[in-house]
Amino acid sequence: MERLLEKKEQIQMLDGILHWLNANIEKFQIPIEAAPSTCGPEEITADIKRKAFSELGLAIRLAQRSPFLQQHPEMKKLQKSWVDIIDSQDFFFDTRRRLQLYPHRVVAYSVLRSLGIENDAAKSDLQAVLDRGFMENAERNAWEKLDMKYYIKACGLNHKFPSDEYLLKYSSLTNLPNLAYVQNLDLYGLTHLLFHFADFGEIDMKHFLQQDYQHVQDYTDLSLSMSVVKQDWDLTAELLINQYCLQKTFSEFDRHAAATLLKAQQASGFIPGREWVIAQKTETEPASHIFEDVYHPTIVSLILLDCELMN
């Protein structure tokens, strides 16, 4: 399969990202879940650290598809740190009541499973929540349902979510919103639908999308060019992963977009977000980086490298 970056470029980008993630792992530290809480368990929501931690987990999970990444010492170190946080922070504490954390917990469990780690008690709690007939039936759009279904399936749990074909029919992929009016959130809807329907490049989307395939491809291409112009490296990386999801024969522009991501990478290894760029240019004494703004484009770029280095 063809690649977006040259081998040397892949390694340069990968080494930088893994170095930065390992150096900043304490910033992904979630709270100790079992710590005394005055808040009702149903009221506990996922803060940015919990989100960042789950997203980092996803990048680690997808890395397991690549023998090269599985053996990479810095990736092994990152995995170990991530699993250590699960254990030290009692990640699966009170799963049966902390329902707002459920989506993150299924992501995390799917990561453990990809690493060959089974946790029967956690799995039993996750399944018990599903068996109540709530998660699949609560009013959610196709994007939210697909996101949750994808990780629940990856956990090996029994569920009653509709088929992917059904979810596709009710998703925006079959009737994409006019690009002239979309908000960023709408574009993240596109990227997530493609990630999860395609299982990050494992599913033949030409066959799955059928008559809608070409329009989805053209729409993704145009969204990518807009993201590159806006210098939105987060969306650029997500849309490049989408090109993998669509199993596209990469264009000169796709390679240009990937090369631009590499150029945007900072010496310490992270890929900046827009806020960081503005802060660097406008503040007299800029912070070395803003974690909230840079962690996501960095993790998404690692997922892109997971796709690049697969097989």
Next chain:
Amino acid sequence: MKNNIRNTSLLLDQWIIDHSHYLTKDNLTSVLALSQLCGMTTGSFEKSTAHLKSLISGANNLDFSSGTLISGILSAIFVAEHGTEKQKTDAVGYLAILSDVNPDTLTINSAVLKAVFEENTVNTLPVETHQIPLFEIDISAMIGHTLTQTEILSMFGTREIAADFIFRTKIEGMAIHAMRIYDLTMAMRCLRALKYIRHDKNLVFRIGADYIFQQQCYDGSFGDFDTALSVIEDAAKNAEIRMAIKLDAAFQMMWTLFEISDSTHNLMHDLQTRTLGILQQNKNASYAE
């Protein structure tokens, strides 16, 4: 699309008539230019043409240079065809002066003059204009600069220029970005620039044409600026600025619609044919005398 353009044009035609009481010395040439543009491009601007013809009949000393250069040329063509004998002489004189100017610097106005009054030659867009800074704070300024370079070097599509796939794809992205941030002029310039660099992907043009049609309001004008204009409390000032913005928007939209609706359409090319015809006719008339 042709039917849509005709309907759009008919509505705009009516808007000009309905709003002619807002016409002032400052915006008159803009309206004449818009009417001439729509008449040339859609052939369906009879009502406002007749209306404007009677409106200017009493006007002395029309100032063709009060707006943009393109607007000046279009309004001069309008007057050369529909004005009084004195006005026609002034309009032809204005076009003759422009045709004699020989600009040596590369600016937007010199590109307009070369596009309208000079024979075509082949240009090549230099590679360095493709470079876009990596960390740019002002994305709009960066897009504006890229578009200006493209307009100048292609002389508004009258000269063939080399633009590679990456550059063409970036202009596509700029067009979508401009539409999303509601910068109508920038969006229209991007769509026309895509035409100048012979972009051949359909989706962006489909989105662009739909965007233009969707921008037309109930009264026939283009663009929604109510929130921005709400800060101007003085009613007369508000109406004056609204008219100026709406005229600009309509001009940009109709120009773009004309260019993207047919692969052979180019406004500057048509202006060249029209002005040369007027100047030649005038020369013949002078010889005859």
